[in-house]
Amino acid sequence: xxxxxxxxLKVWRQAGxxxxxxxxxxxxxxxxxxxxxxxxxxxxxxxLINKGEEPVAFDHDCREGICGMCSLYINGRPHGPDDDVxxxxxxxxxxxxxxxxTIEPWRSAGFPVIKDLIxxxxxxxxxxxxxxxxxxxxxxxxDANAIPIPKPDADEAMDAASCIxxxxxVAACKNGSAMLFVSAKxxxxxxxxxxxxxxxxxxxxxxxxxxxxxFGNCTxxxxxxxxxxxxxxxxxxxxxNREFLKASLQD
Amino acid sequence: xxxxLGSSIVxxxxxxxxxxxxxxxLLVHLTVNSFLLIPDGGEFFxxxxxxxxxxxxxxxxxxxxxxxxxIHILYGIKLTIENRKARGSARYASGKKTTGVTWASQNMLxxxxxxxxxxxxxxxxxxxxxxxxxxxxxxxxxxxxxxVETEVENSYALVNYTFSYLWVVIVYVIAAVGxxxxxxxxxxxxxxxxxxxxxxxxxxxxxxxxxxxxLIGFGFSIIPVLQYLFYQG
Numbered sequence: 001x002x003x004x005x006x007x008x009l010k011v012w013r014q015a016g017x018x019x020x021x022x023x024x025x026x027x028x029x030x031x032x033x034x035x036x037x038x039x040x041x042x043x044x045x046x047x048l049i050n051k052g053e054e055p056v057a058f059d060h061d062c063r064e065g066i067c068g069m070c071s072l073y074i075n076g077r078p079h080g081p082d083d084d085v086x087x088x089x090x091x092x093x094x095x096x097x098x099x100x101x102t103i104e105p106w107r108s109a110g111f112p113v114i115k116d117l118i119x120x121x122x123x124x125x126x127x128x129x130x131x132x133x134x135x136x137x138x139x140x141x142x143d144a145n146a147i148p149i150p151k152p153d154a155d156e157a158m159d160a161a162s163c164i165x166x167x168x169x170v171a172a173c174k175n176g177s178a179m180l181f182v183s184a185k186x187x188x189x190x191x192x193x194x195x196x197x198x199x200x201x202x203x204x205x206x207x208x209x210x211x212x213x214x215f216g217n218c219t220x221x222x223x224x225x226x227x228x229x230x231x232x233x234x235x236x237x238x239x240x241n242r243e244f245l246k247a248s249l250q251d
Numbered sequence: 252x253x254x255x256l257g258s259s260i261v262x263x264x265x266x267x268x269x270x271x272x273x274x275x276x277l278l279v280h281l282t283v284n285s286f287l288l289i290p291d292g293g294e295f296f297x298x299x300x301x302x303x304x305x306x307x308x309x310x311x312x313x314x315x316x317x318x319x320x321x322i323h324i325l326y327g328i329k330l331t332i333e334n335r336k337a338r339g340s341a342r343y344a345s346g347k348k349t350t351g352v353t354w355a356s357q358n359m360l361x362x363x364x365x366x367x368x369x370x371x372x373x374x375x376x377x378x379x380x381x382x383x384x385x386x387x388x389x390x391x392x393x394x395x396x397x398x399v400e401t402e403v404e405n406s407y408a409l410v411n412y413t414f415s416y417l418w419v420v421i422v423y424v425i426a427a428v429g430x431x432x433x434x435x436x437x438x439x440x441x442x443x444x445x446x447x448x449x450x451x452x453x454x455x456x457x458x459x460x461x462x463x464x465x466l467i468g469f470g471f472s473i474i475p476v477l478q479y480l481f482y483q484g
Binding site for chain 1: 255257258259260261262263264330333334336337338339341342343344345346347348349350351352353356357359436439440443444445446447448449450453
């Protein structure tokens with residue numbers, strides 16, 4: 001087993017939102033196969049800085065797969081060739097010696113490029129702000145088991161809540177649809193009694209915000225589910241459809 | 252309600268409901284067409300066609316069917332245009348390597364256009380002749396329905412003559428295969444959109460949808476093929 005590889009990177013460089021972008025090629029040698037994809041990018045940027053060039057701008061934060069900041073469309077797939085991981089959890093052992101790796105930003109009208117590989121994902125924050133929360137009157141701490149919740153419901157809610165809002169679903173979708181994200185955010189609360197109180201308003205407001213921000217209409221291709229680093233299921237989209245249609249009928 | 256009417260989910264609901272309506276139509280259509288395989292010189296088929304032509308319920312359903320087709324086609328085009336816009340003009344240089352996504356689900360519009368093009372030809376072949384212009388082949392023939400002698404249009408003669416041309420048979424088979432592929436995604440997708448799906452039902456609906464697609468595709472191809480091969484002269 002080789003411990004280090006030489007690779008060629010084709011990286012999307014774009015000076016600003018309005019600037020015209022292009023691919024730039026970089027060669028990196030002696031990259032440890034144990035390093036993560038983002039560590040490989042750190043090495044590249046260090047070399048660029050030492051040469052007096054502009055480093056590549058990319059999003060990252062926790063680097064342990066839970067914050068949802070890292071993105072990158074790598075060799076034809078959001079978050080790269082590995083399944084069920086974010087880019088920060090992708091390792092260089094997934095690539096071969098001498099391989100050319102193409103790295104692009106998420107491409108969707110809802111996620112415009114800010115710089116290089118960074119896209120503007122504030123649309124997701126706006127959708128959350130439109131209803132993706134539970135209103136709570138603060139007071140004494142309630143008993144942990146005061147509200148009984150069936151285990152399967154709790155599990156399904158937790159699975160939906162594992163969505164980190166990275167936007168890979170939109171990046172993979174031929175329709176630029178954000179339905180997997182919105183459905184996860186609606187489901188995590190629709191399944192629990194605490195979330196039922198505002199369920200009607202939530203489903204309607206979040207879908208309305210999603211439409212208003214210009215995300216596309218879901219055609220159930222399932223590409224989002226395949227590329228989701230957290231394995232969010234399409235069943236959530238069926239639940240969102242149910243919740244929304246029920247809410248509309250109640251008016 | 253007014254604010255929700257233009258929403259993406261309501262637009263898709265219209266696609267789903269019109270699609271399910273058209274699916275029921277396909278089942279009825281295939282059932283009547285299957286009478287063409289009974290080797291009785293078309294007597295049973297003529298009786299079926301006579302029933303469909305004279306039944307008062309059909310007068311109501313026929314315009315409904317036209318509306319169903321229109322909604323499905325117009326909203327299909329509208330949603331596709333909106334989705335193109337939402338996707339943006341930029342494309343991935345490294346392509347799309349996502350595995351496990353069916354070809355049908357990515358090409359519903361192309362398949363739909365194929366079916367719509369066939370529909371024009373199909374209506375010209377039969378509906379126009381039966382309902383509007385008439386055709387010498389449709390000259391009345393007498394059949395026995397439940398012991399009663401009845402004079403009916405000889406629809407069988409027109410069908411039989413139309414399927415004596417090889418190119419017609421080939422076009423019909425291509426359309427049937429296109430329709431089957433369209434249904435292989437459309438069937439389960441329609442249920443998903445109305446919210447009738449979860450982890451378990453998704454598998455069931457996919458299997459059921461594929462079986463239905465095969466039934467429709469095979470049924471509508473085998474009838475013209477057998478008509479061409481064995482029912483001529």
